[in-house]
Amino acid sequence: MKNIILHLRFPFSFFLLPVFVFAWSQAHHPDTSKTIWIFFLLHLLIYPASNAYNSYFDKDEGAIGGLENPPPVDKNLFYTAWIFDLIAIILAMVFVGKFFAEAILLYGLVSKAYSNDKIRLKKYPIISWLTIGVFQGAFIYLASLQALDNLALQDVLKLRNIFPAILTSLNLLGFYPMTQIYQHDEDEKRGDFTISRLLGIRGTFLFTATLFLFASGGFFVFFQGKTIFNFPAFVLYLLTLSPTLLFFGYWFFITLKNEKKANFKNTMLLNLLGSMGLNAFFLILLFSKK
Numbered sequence: 001m002k003n004i005i006l007h008l009r010f011p012f013s014f015f016l017l018p019v020f021v022f023a024w025s026q027a028h029h030p031d032t033s034k035t036i037w038i039f040f041l042l043h044l045l046i047y048p049a050s051n052a053y054n055s056y057f058d059k060d061e062g063a064i065g066g067l068e069n070p071p072p073v074d075k076n077l078f079y080t081a082w083i084f085d086l087i088a089i090i091l092a093m094v095f096v097g098k099f100f101a102e103a104i105l106l107y108g109l110v111s112k113a114y115s116n117d118k119i120r121l122k123k124y125p126i127i128s129w130l131t132i133g134v135f136q137g138a139f140i141y142l143a144s145l146q147a148l149d150n151l152a153l154q155d156v157l158k159l160r161n162i163f164p165a166i167l168t169s170l171n172l173l174g175f176y177p178m179t180q181i182y183q184h185d186e187d188e189k190r191g192d193f194t195i196s197r198l199l200g201i202r203g204t205f206l207f208t209a210t211l212f213l214f215a216s217g218g219f220f221v222f223f224q225g226k227t228i229f230n231f232p233a234f235v236l237y238l239l240t241l242s243p244t245l246l247f248f249g250y251w252f253f254i255t256l257k258n259e260k261k262a263n264f265k266n267t268m269l270l271n272l273l274g275s276m277g278l279n280a281f282f283l284i285l286l287f288s289k290k
Contacts, residue, residue: 008048018278023144049084103143137169174211
């Protein structure tokens with residue numbers, strides 16, 4: 001049981017929390033009950049189920065996201081992943097809505113295709129990178145927004161909703177390669193040719209920096225003319241992310257001198273700083289509307 005709980009990696013869900021909080025901040029009339037249920041279903045059932053399923057098929061011996069020393073896995077982890085998904089879908093149907101239930105069903109299937117040894121999207125660098133960026137980003141953002149505001153499908157797909165959804169994916173597409181940067185040897189043993197392996201360590205840093213610039217440009221457009229407590233929203237966005245940017249620059253500098261610095265500890269610290277910064281900004285954005 002202890003090993004199963006460890007492989008569910010509940011704390012790792014925090015790194016994906018900004019997607020939900022951003023959607024919540026953009027909802028016009030979020031239903032309180034649904035807000036709580038969506039948070040619970042995503043972060044305590046759906047994401048942990050994906051973590052468990054991925055751990056079962058990867059059978060990592062080295063550090064993985066959110067778990068420095070993964071314990072051995074067995075078939076119970078595989079069943080746990082499916083049970084968590086099933087419970088989440090049933091609860092979503094009852095307490096959130098059919099559309100959201102269908103969305104998390106699709107998300108669960110895609111996440112399993114990412115890891116499953118018969119399909120294993122993880123072997124293909126561009127496909128896996130896009131899959132994670134789109135489904136953990138824009139897809140979850142739009143599914144959450146639809147449920148929070150009870151939107152019709154044609155309203156979900158309007159530009160005012162699609163644009164921030166794209167920005168969410170851009171952020172994830174930038175961050176995601178950094179989560180793989182310390183796993184090159186482990187991925188090579190399994191035959192997984194990840195986007196970070198494709199780019200190399202130096203290339204991963206440069207690629208992430210480039211995508212962050214694109215994402216920042218998008219947020220500049222999105223927040224143009226908007227203020228939070230009489231403070232320019234985009235400036236506040238940069239301020240809340242400044243610890244992340246400073247650490248990223250420092251980490252890149254020391255890794256250029258010693259590639260062993262591209263390790264688990266520094267990766268998790270970057271993820272933590274980035275998630276804290278984005279969560280803080282989106283929460284400020286949310287409560288500035290009240």
